[in-house]
Amino acid sequence: MPQISERGLEMPESPIRKLAPLAADAKKRGIKVYHLNIGQPDLPTPQVAIDAIKHVDRKILEYSPSQGYRSYREKLVGYYRKYGISVTADDIIVTCGGSEAVLFAFMSCLNPGDEIIVPEPAYANYMAFAISAGAKIRTITTTIEEGFCLPKVEKFEELINPKTRAILICNPNNPTGYLYTRREMNQIRDMVKKHDLYLFSDEVYREYIYTGSPYISACHLEGIEQNVVLIDSVSKRYSECGIRIGALITKNKEVRKAVMKFCQARLSPPLIGQIAAEASLDAPEEYSRDVYDEYVERRKCLIDGLNRIPGVYSPIPMGAFYTVAKLPVDDSEKFCRWCLEEFSYENETVMMAPASGFYTTPGAGRNQVRIAYVLNKEDLRKALIVLRKALEQYPGRAEDD
Amino acid sequence: MPQISERGLEMPESPIRKLAPLAADAKKRGIKVYHLNIGQPDLPTPQVAIDAIKHVDRKILEYSPSQGYRSYREKLVGYYRKYGISVTADDIIVTCGGSEAVLFAFMSCLNPGDEIIVPEPAYANYMAFAISAGAKIRTITTTIEEGFCLPKVEKFEELINPKTRAILICNPNNPTGYLYTRREMNQIRDMVKKHDLYLFSDEVYREYIYTGSPYISACHLEGIEQNVVLIDSVSKRYSECGIRIGALITKNKEVRKAVMKFCQARLSPPLIGQIAAEASLDAPEEYSRDVYDEYVERRKCLIDGLNRIPGVYSPIPMGAFYTVAKLPVDDSEKFCRWCLEEFSYENETVMMAPASGFYTTPGAGRNQVRIAYVLNKEDLRKALIVLRKALEQYPGRAEDD
Structure with missing residues (x-):
């Protein structure tokens, strides 16, 4: 069997998408997954x-x-x-x-x-x-x-x-x-x-x-x-x-x-x-305004919610619709996997992108995740509750540094 | 100004698309261009x-x-x-x-x-x-x-x-x-x-x-x-x-x-x-049959027509919807450009893909063109007339070898 190219081996798996099979399995088990991992807005495309x-x-x-x-x-x-x-x-x-x-x-x-x-x-x-x-x-x-x-x-x-x-x-x-x-x-x-x-x-x-x-x-x-x-x-x-x-x-x-x-x-x-x-390009101005206003509120909802969870810290993002948050865990990739494979709260869980995939420096971002605020506020609030519970139960919890 | 990558310089221009600006100019001059250069069928997409x-x-x-x-x-x-x-x-x-x-x-x-x-x-x-x-x-x-x-x-x-x-x-x-x-x-x-x-x-x-x-x-x-x-x-x-x-x-x-x-x-x-x-994938079987039958006829129309033009030779293609034909010209790229820039017959011309771009061996295919039979038979027939006239008038005509 001929070999794969070095480049093919070296290519990273997407930190945003590589856990997708675990999310699919969780859904098969009847668990609702809040997708905080991917920048896929739930807002409508312009009519x-x-x-x-x-x-x-x-x-x-x-x-x-x-x-x-x-x-x-x-x-x-x-x-x-x-x-x-x-x-x-x-x-x-x-x-x-x-x-x-x-x-x-x-x-x-x-x-x-x-x-x-x-x-x-x-x-x-x-x-x-x-x-x-x-x-x-x-x-x-x-x-x-x-x-x-x-x-x-x-x-x-x-x-x-x-x-x-x-x-x-x-x-x-x-x-x-x-x-x-x-x-x-x-x-x-x-x-x-x-x-x-x-x-x-x-x-x-x-x-x-x-x-x-x-x-x-x-x-x-x-x-x-x-x-x-x-x-x-x-x-x-x-x-x-x-x-x-x-x-x-x-x-x-x-x-x-x-x-x-x-x-x-x-x-x-x-x-x-x-x-x-x-x-x-012909979408009415209200479209952009409504979308913008919605993100302003979601940002507040998410960032306030995150910073209220013990051990969690997120700066206030000035733009886009992501934040990188620090979690009180040993390894955010392990934690993100655990959320999908072993955890659920009231039959729900969260999917996040481990931040280590966004760094090339070894070890950097190990206790960070990227969270997209592309879900509606009600879902964001629920996801925050699920995240809080997950952090309480996660066996690899780290003490705050 | 920073330099272009070696790869960017080495990349070939598409022999199929690189003459497109000349075709656009010809159209601006009011000339109808028969597109024999590109495998863009004129047949309908399945409903x-x-x-x-x-x-x-x-x-x-x-x-x-x-x-x-x-x-x-x-x-x-x-x-x-x-x-x-x-x-x-x-x-x-x-x-x-x-x-x-x-x-x-x-x-x-x-x-x-x-x-x-x-x-x-x-x-x-x-x-x-x-x-x-x-x-x-x-x-x-x-x-x-x-x-x-x-x-x-x-x-x-x-x-x-x-x-x-x-x-x-x-x-x-x-x-x-x-x-x-x-x-x-x-x-x-x-x-x-x-x-x-x-x-x-x-x-x-x-x-x-x-x-x-x-x-x-x-x-x-x-x-x-x-x-x-x-x-x-x-x-x-x-x-x-x-x-x-x-x-x-x-x-x-x-x-x-x-x-x-x-x-x-x-x-x-x-x-x-x-x-x-x-x-x-749910298109009715007639769709594929009609398309197939149409190409069978176009193939005959094109190949017969080409081989009737003095000095032109095309083998009979067994599949796809292209043929590589030999033309009595010094350089098919020059000829293809000339057809778009300097020639028209009854306000029409033809666009073909110079075959040299399909070879890496230097000089190979220099008197060949790729012709796609993706136009309807009437257009193919007209295009063949235009091609015959173009070959008659082209100043760089080569004697048959």
């Missing part, structure tokens, strides 16, 4: 998007252009303008989810062995895409005690070497909910400029900023226009995770030219997804 | 698939499982059974088109520097996916004079070395339309077994076999069950290229485990596409 799908008036579900439909890209220009991001339709390449945008950015910009600096905890799949491209993620650890703010520039400078080719940020951050300040963004800009690095900026949560602080996009930073590659997706803002529509946006023509070759190889982004995404 | 989309009754367009919906995979089991392919739902992983299945197969099975043997001309994007994975395609040239049949085993043996990890075939073949015989498939099986290679078999055109010869799937070959990775897609059989639904099928659990990690990283295959693909 205009559902309607656009229902009214698909085509005889043939044909290929679309490799870079995505022009009509959709032109409409996106107006969307970005509202956020002070000035792009043309030609700067935008439609991808199969934000995932493909990250993969193609890495494939086009990084050679095997090249290094990318990423503040950790970080969205776990960046590691997976880096392995796919043969690149190496070098992480800078941010801490729960400091609210996951950006470490000092010196920490970056220590890591930068001739192999360093890029900095990657997610802003607002998944998994921490942290929002980079203008000062932090300017620091990043200066490093990018000084060392002529790429800046990959994943900004798929820009709609969800709760503190009144300004959203500073990588595209707002002056003097590094040729270095910035913006990663985007409609998944979260329209509750359309399943349609797989994202975008890669850059002013750098050479990058676009390379990315387009990867796009041509996979032929085209999903057709129906583009139809839904384009229609979603 | 059951369109209806399934129209009746999507969901409030949320949510993620699907990374391996695809179980209901769809279970239904596929019955589809494959009709072709004598015995698989379970667990053997099937749903992908974003056949493209992603190829990429993930390469990523999971091949290390950078590993070699894959592929008979050429070959579907150009295999080269692109190999570059993505850092693997190296070694081609064995098949010739138009021999109808693109499989070269002798010795030719393969000459290429096999410790770096060789896989053989890749496309059967029925894109771009040649060749169908491997039982004897040829057994030869491949023996080599795969002897050298313990992977056999990647792209069989997306299995519905289209015109000669009464049997379809021998790689999955029919005994003794190499752990070596075979089947690549599939619904794009061509249901005229659903745009929904981006394919599959990777293997009995090899280790391969599936590795592939699943790549699947988890990209989260899920398209949701609406899966709904359409699943519904398509």
Whole structure:
């Protein structure tokens, strides 16, 4: 039997999805599982998007252009303008989810062995895409005690070497909910400029900023226009995770030219997804406002609830719809498994994502979990009760440090 | 400005899609372009698939499982059974088109520097996916004079070395339309077994076999069950290229485990596409029969027509819906460009895929084009007239060799 590739062995299992079989088994045993593990909002997709799908008036579900439909890209220009991001339709390449945008950015910009600096905890799949491209993620650890703010520039400078080719940020951050300040963004800009690095900026949560602080996009930073590659997706803002529509946006023509070759190889982004995404841009303003207001309340509900559980601590996330919380357990992965395999309270349990999968530093995040507040408040409250009971009964409880 | 990756520079432009901007310009000038370049059938998608989309009754367009919906995979089991392919739902992983299945197969099975043997001309994007994975395609040239049949085993043996990890075939073949015989498939099986290679078999055109010869799937070959990775897609059989639904099928659990990690990283295959693909399995038998009959006629129309043009030669393809034809020109890429940029006949022109992009051997296929017979017969006939006129007027005409 021929062997699996080294890359195939090295690829991490998704910390968000790898426990899914255990959740399925729990459900088979009749247990209700609160999914706090995955950023799958329970909020409705805009009705205009559902309607656009229902009214698909085509005889043939044909290929679309490799870079995505022009009509959709032109409409996106107006969307970005509202956020002070000035792009043309030609700067935008439609991808199969934000995932493909990250993969193609890495494939086009990084050679095997090249290094990318990423503040950790970080969205776990960046590691997976880096392995796919043969690149190496070098992480800078941010801490729960400091609210996951950006470490000092010196920490970056220590890591930068001739192999360093890029900095990657997610802003607002998944998994921490942290929002980079203008000062932090300017620091990043200066490093990018000084060392002529790429800046990959994943900004798929820009709609969800709760503190009144300004959203500073990588595209707002002056003097590094040729270095910035913006990663985007409609998944979260329209509750359309399943349609797989994202975008890669850059002013750098050479990058676009390379990315387009990867796009041509996979032929085209999903057709129906583009139809839904384009229609979603016409969703009424109330849609976004209602969704936003709902997340504001859920955030409060979750964070207050977490911090009331003895031994649990969560900072207050400024954006996105996740938090990284510290639990009084020996090993959060063991705890998350235990919740699904051995525990239930009134026939219910919780599924969370062990945070260790969001760190590359060994041992980091061992007593942390990522929790998504994508469930309605009633479910969140119930899930909090279940979590409290689980922590009371869990045999591997750790004393507070 | 930071540099593009070597891989990004090395990636080929798609020979099928790279001339698309020239076609767009021609259309802007009011010229009708017959698209013989791309395997985008003009035949209708099954109505059951369109209806399934129209009746999507969901409030949320949510993620699907990374391996695809179980209901769809279970239904596929019955589809494959009709072709004598015995698989379970667990053997099937749903992908974003056949493209992603190829990429993930390469990523999971091949290390950078590993070699894959592929008979050429070959579907150009295999080269692109190999570059993505850092693997190296070694081609064995098949010739138009021999109808693109499989070269002798010795030719393969000459290429096999410790770096060789896989053989890749496309059967029925894109771009040649060749169908491997039982004897040829057994030869491949023996080599795969002897050298313990992977056999990647792209069989997306299995519905289209015109000669009464049997379809021998790689999955029919005994003794190499752990070596075979089947690549599939619904794009061509249901005229659903745009929904981006394919599959990777293997009995090899280790391969599936590795592939699943790549699947988890990209989260899920398209949701609406899966709904359409699943519904398509209920298309009435007449659908497939009508489509098949139509291709039989188109094949005759195109091949007869081509061989009647002075200096043009096309073998008779046994399957799929392409042929590779020899043209009396100096350079088919120049000719294809010229057709789009400088030529028209009664305000019409043709777009074809220069065959050189389907070869890795320098100079090979220089006077060949790939032509897809995905247009209706009337359009095919008109396109043949336009092609004849173009060849008469083309300044770079070559004498027959």
